[in-house]
Amino acid sequence: MSVFRIVLIALAGLIVVATALSLVRTDAWWVRMFDFPRMQLTVAAIVVVALYVGSNLWLGDPSWWEWGLFAALAVAVGVQGTQMVPYTSIYPEQTVRANPADAAPDRRLRLVVSNVLMENRDRDRWLEVVREADPDIIAAVETDAWWVETSRELADAYPHAVEVPQDDTYGMLLRSKLPLDRTEVRHLVEDTVPSLLLTVRLRSGEPVTVILLHPRPPRPDIQQDATLRDAELVLAGREAAEEKGPIVVAGDLNDVAWSHTTRLFQRLSGLLDPRIGRGTFSTFHAEHWWLRYPLDHVFHSDHFALVELRRLDPVGSDHFPMLIELELDPSVVPLQEAPETEADDVEEGADMVDEAEEMKAEETPEERREREEEDQ
Template structure:
């Protein structure tokens, strides 16, 4: 009985590992991309116990669990210090070219605004991007940040998709766009650096594939790929930031990077898992900063709990176009660009069914 049970667990883990390889957008399929580390952690003891069970079950258990471990490791390892860093380390003394960004999904119902504002005043980032911020959060942030972060884009919503951007640096032609769905905003703006250069920031928070939100990942995928396509067609120094409701190693996020040519500063450094803040065994990286090849990374860290289900992220990036050639920029092939276009078109044409 134990041998059959262990084999059943091993095969179930392998099945959920392989399921996201299917070209389906159902949330039950796409959600299996999230807990890769957890699946690997479960497969490891199964592989260790398999030789202790009776044949032929032991062979099935061992083969399935090792296959799970191998596949999950291939996805996880690039987001560990065992992998080469994708974004190069910034050289010292580049302060006029650097920009510090704090990202915080505040959780609309969270009422511990002082915890977040205390962190903001402690770290004094150039940009503060909040997600899920409604009118109540806007009032708290305006009061705490208006003096030192005078430039702002405010989109207060009570549907969990409000967003606010506060900046110490001048914003150039800021714009709120509703890219795929009429109730999901995004912020697009130029940001003037201390040395006078202007870079582009795109702030996103697409709807996740999850019960009560969306039965499919189509609209999230379409929004990410639409932004990726725009970056590809209009290459300029760009940062993409926000709660993307997707993990760094997913099929969609990896395709976004190849279509856009954007780099992930976490690759080779760590996962920086930000969700769920209350459950250490169920965490994955949902809050992201992606950069074009024009930037190097000075620092990145996850900040302490603020009462939300997400941890804030803090990143300092330096605009160094002269070092762009040091980066290996991901590139999409013709088939991947076609897949991206088809996803965008379908996302625009189809209405979401909750």
């Protein structure tokens, strides 16, 4: 057997195993890491299959187990594709497009979500991109005191603000042109990981609830599991479901759009994903076109129609900012099919929260301090 064929067989085996692991329900980092590179694995699988089929035209007949392996690889392509198809234009759009003929500018909410990368100091580029987007609300995460001071240059146009500077990459801030009736800084899972709960008053006078999240991620480089992130998404989903009025949940969720956890969040919250039927809108990593994932999200209740959704220009961060504009329009509620909670979702969510509580209870203060220092 040639070296070339051995390499192809090894790659095929790795892709099949990675695909199988991505279907396992666990919070272990070495399994959950395979939630992310579905596009990359799909492309790699197609290339390997093509090379293998082509090579067999002149390398001789493959054995039965080789055909079995590559049949499994074809199944892996189907599994990966099934997960990603909703984030393509061939899938029905989950959020309806706002009707320009019935435009109501005073009922619109224009939002920019930006993970600035705490050590990024390209303030001019970030300010330029934000000003050009001209949102009603700027929601930023990974903001330290320097970024809070930078954002204050926008204070004339955005007089309403909530600032939570932290030097551990979990700071956040929000600046708004629109009045804020309620501003709460909460810590859903950890004392060091904040989230924001706000009520924004549209120009029409109607209130909209906004939740900003940036949960702690699973990290293969420090062997950090997804336990805490999963729990925060479940808790935020429950909270969103309790809101009866219009609501938007946004932020860097440190999870991909197609993961089981993100879909569980959607079903628990009943919120819509405007990317479904439109594209992935991958925001991370801004400097590596071949290794990008949709980590920055905006979900909304079915009270809204979509006016605009796009990824903005780079700002020196490892994330691209996202821009969304929504229009409050009760007439679209019956036109949109909100995700519904399935039979086991509530129990699964409760288990995730319990696991996070158990993890924190078993940690010593020193272990917690070491974990948080590593994750900076």
